[in-house]
Amino acid sequence: MEAIAPGLQGLRIAFVNVFSVSHQDGSWTLIDAGLPFSEKLIRNWAEKNFRTAPKAIVLTHGHFDHVSAARSLAEEWDVPIYAHSLEFPYLTGKQEYPAPNPGAGGGLMSALSPIYPRGPVDLGNRLRAIPLRDGSPAFAELPEWQVLHTPGHTPGHVSFFRPQDRALLVGDAFCTTKPESFFEAALAQPPELHGPPAYFTWDWSLAGKSVEQLAKLDPNVVAPGHGKPLSGADLPDALKKLAAHFGEIAVPDNKKRARAVSESR
Numbered sequence: 001m002e003a004i005a006p007g008l009q010g011l012r013i014a015f016v017n018v019f020s021v022s023h024q025d026g027s028w029t030l031i032d033a034g035l036p037f038s039e040k041l042i043r044n045w046a047e048k049n050f051r052t053a054p055k056a057i058v059l060t061h062g063h064f065d066h067v068s069a070a071r072s073l074a075e076e077w078d079v080p081i082y083a084h085s086l087e088f089p090y091l092t093g094k095q096e097y098p099a100p101n102p103g104a105g106g107g108l109m110s111a112l113s114p115i116y117p118r119g120p121v122d123l124g125n126r127l128r129a130i131p132l133r134d135g136s137p138a139f140a141e142l143p144e145w146q147v148l149h150t151p152g153h154t155p156g157h158v159s160f161f162r163p164q165d166r167a168l169l170v171g172d173a174f175c176t177t178k179p180e181s182f183f184e185a186a187l188a189q190p191p192e193l194h195g196p197p198a199y200f201t202w203d204w205s206l207a208g209k210s211v212e213q214l215a216k217l218d219p220n221v222v223a224p225g226h227g228k229p230l231s232g233a234d235l236p237d238a239l240k241k242l243a244a245h246f247g248e249i250a251v252p253d254n255k256k257r258a259r260a261v262s263e264s265r
């Protein structure tokens, strides 16, 4: 992945993305920290692009595919790790995420989901809470960005929006690849919008509201945790369509029901 927007770069590791956000003073912040054993890839990429360690590692949420290299990188760089406080039980070794739903959405990712690590991850004393004042750029680690609490996929899921150029980092609030089939879809994949990864999503009604909230921002560029970054004139409408039809497009039980109805005809 090359530059996605000014000062925003992405690195794809297998089926998940991490991002770097540069700031005006030359410092930068790492968004998400990838799969187990991806420390080296992230470190090499960071060294290639930056002369210094980041200010911080900021997590969109605590799932294993977004946090696994966080602790060792934070130790090495001597930086804090930020997440929404509602993710803390899953990041302090206290609690596991609910068991994934392997039947959700089909595909290899779903079938394999029972073997994914669900935590509890322990980020120790590196962990800090993201200060949340919705809509205002109050977070010193991402000075030009708004922090948006976008719960649903997980309780403390957050997204980041830069009003200046309408760039939007969405974590797993939604995907630009069919989220249950990352491996099968890795080769050629027409860019389209999908819901959050179904096998791990915690509250579908909140997830739908969060997509609605993000659609209202009319983003110019979307950088997701899974799939390719998207931009273009069609993007705001495509996102509004996903929000309006979230039930049929994203929610597994509804999708199954819709399929059953169409097959019975």
Ligand SMILES: [Zn+2]
Binding pocket: 061, 063, 153, 172, 197, 200
């Ligand atoms: Zn996730």
Ligand SMILES: [Zn+2]
Binding pocket: 016, 063, 065, 066, 172, 197, 225, 226
């Ligand atoms: Zn994910």
